[in-house]
Amino acid sequence: MGADMRLVELLEELSLLLELSGENPFKAQAYARAARTLVEHEIDVHRAVAEGTLRQLPGIGPALEEAITEYVRTGTITLYEHLQQQVPEGLLELTQLPNVGPKRARQLYEQLGIASVDALEQACREHRVATVKGFGVKTEQALMEAVQQWKHSRFRLHLHTALREVQRWRERILALPDVTSVVVVGTLRRYAEIIEEISLLVTTPFPERLSKALRKELPEAVAETGTRFAARGERGVRIWFELAPVEVAGWMLFQGTGSEAFVAAIEAELRARGFQPAPHGLLKDGEVVPLRTEEELFALLGLPVVPPELREGGEIVAIARQQGLPRLVSRADFCGMLHVHSTWSDGKASIRQMALAAKELGYRYIAICDHSPSAYYAGGLSYERLKQQHAEIDRLNAEDLGIYILKGTEVDILPDGSLDYPDETLEQLELVVASVHSHFKQSRHEMTSRLVRALEHPAVHILGHATGRLLLSRPPYEVDIEAVLATALRLGKIVELNAQPYRLDVSWEYLQRWRDQGLHIAINPDAHSAAELEYTDLGIALARKALFPPDQVVNTLSLEEFRQFCRRHTQQ
C-alpha cells in the first residue's frame, strides 16, 4: 500500500501555509520534504505509527512525528487547522501563479489586501500593483498575463490526473445498484493531451431507477435532463454522467466518444445504408436498432473498430474503408524502456528498483539516463560519479536481473548547442539523450541552431522533450520545430515523445507530419519513480494518434537491434 495521499496533501499545504504566514522557510520545507518522503518510501503511516518507526525516516524528527501521529489518531493536524484560520484562503491560489511565491503573495495581501486571483486581476487593471515596493510595470504586466493563463487552465486536467479521477468516480458509481458498467467517453477516451471535462457513460437496464439513485448519491450534481448530470471533481473539473439503457450502450459509447468530425463521417455512411442516426439511438425504419457494443456498430458498416485515440477526424474512416486500419505501435510491441532517472540524480528510486519495476512491466532492457553536471539542481552527475554509476550498472548486469541495464545519460544542451559532457565521456555511453533544461528565453533563431547543433553531435542518439512545453503551465520555447525535426530525419536521429503527462513533447500533431517521411521516435517515460514508468502507456496512445507503426518506434527493437540502430545512426 502506498502513502496516505490525504496526509501528503495536508503536509504540502501546511508547508505552503507556513511560508505564507512568514515562518522560517526551512521549517516550511521540512513539512514538504516529509510529505515527499512518505510518498517515495510508500509509507503506510498507520503501521509506522503503530510500530513507532516514523523517526527512522529521513527528515522526520520529533515535530513531524507528532504531527503525523496526530493525523493518524484524529484525522487532522492542529497546526494546520490553526494556520488555515489565520491565512486567507485565496493566498494559496495566488501562489499557483508563475513567479508568485509565498513572499510576493504575502506582500500583495499586506499592501493591497489582495487575497484571490480575481482581486489581483482587478488590481492589475487599476495599475495598483506597480505601486507596491519591489513590483513594477513589467511585473504588473507579467502578472496580468499569468492571471489570464491561470484562468485558462483552471478546471483543466492533465491526462493522468483525469484518468485517476475517473477511477475514483467509477468505483463510486459502480457501487450503486442497477449499474451495469461505467465507461469513460469524450476527449479522455480519445487521449487528448489536456482534459477540459470528463464524461462517463453509465449503462443500466433501469435508467429511471438509477437516475433517482444517482440524484441521491450526488446531491451536488446538477441534472441537465433526467439521464444527464454534471458534478465537479478534482480541481473543479466538470464531470458529466450520461445514463444509457444497455440495449443502445454501443451507440451511446460511439456518440459520447466523438469527435464531431468522426461521428459525422460514420453517420454519413449509416445514412447511405438507410439508417437514421439520432442522439439516443440508431433508427432503421423508425425502429431503434439494438447496439450493445461498438463492435456491433462498426460491423454494421463492415468496418474494423476504429480505436478511440484515432477518432480525432473523419479521414480515418476513409482510410479504414479503403486500406484497412494501419498496423500501429502498441504496448505489446514494447521491449525497451529508455530515459529513466534514478537516485543517482533526481530520481526517487534506485537503479535496481527501476530495473526490476520495468521488468515486472514486461520490458527487456532499460536505459538509465541521469542528468549531467549543469543540471545541478537535479543532482547532475560529474564524470567521477558517472564512472561510479557505471560500476554499479556493471555489478547489476552481472547479477543477471532478467532485464538488461544500458548506460545512458540525459545530457544538457548548453546555450550554444554544445553538450554538457566532453566527447570522450559521451563516447563511453550506450545511449545519449540530449535535452534543454535552461536558458529557455533565447531567440527562435538561437534556439533552433542550438537544437540543430546538438543533433549534429555524433554521440547524440535521441533529442529529449524538444519544445520544452509544460502543459497547463509553460508554453514551448521559441523554436522552429519543423527545422529541428527535418534535421533529425536527415541525420537519422531519434526524436523523443516524452510521455510525462506534463510534457507529451514533441506533440503528436508535429510528429504526425514527419511520420510519412520515416522519422523514428522513442516513447520515453522520463520516469523519476517506479510508478512513473507507466506513463509510457500515455505516450503510446499519443504515438498511435499520430499513426506510428511499430518499426518507427525504437522501443520496439530487441536489445541487440537497438544497439545496432544506435551504432549505425551515430556513425557519420
Add this chain to the structure above:
DNA sequence: GCCGTTTTCGGCCCGACTGTTTTCAGTCG
C-alpha cells in the same frame, strides 16, 4: 524543523534570470 567524519549550532541543492534596484530579492529549474 532536521541534521551531523564540517557535529549540538548554523546551515539547509546553487546559479541564472528578471525586474527591481543602485546592490538585491524572489522565483525557478
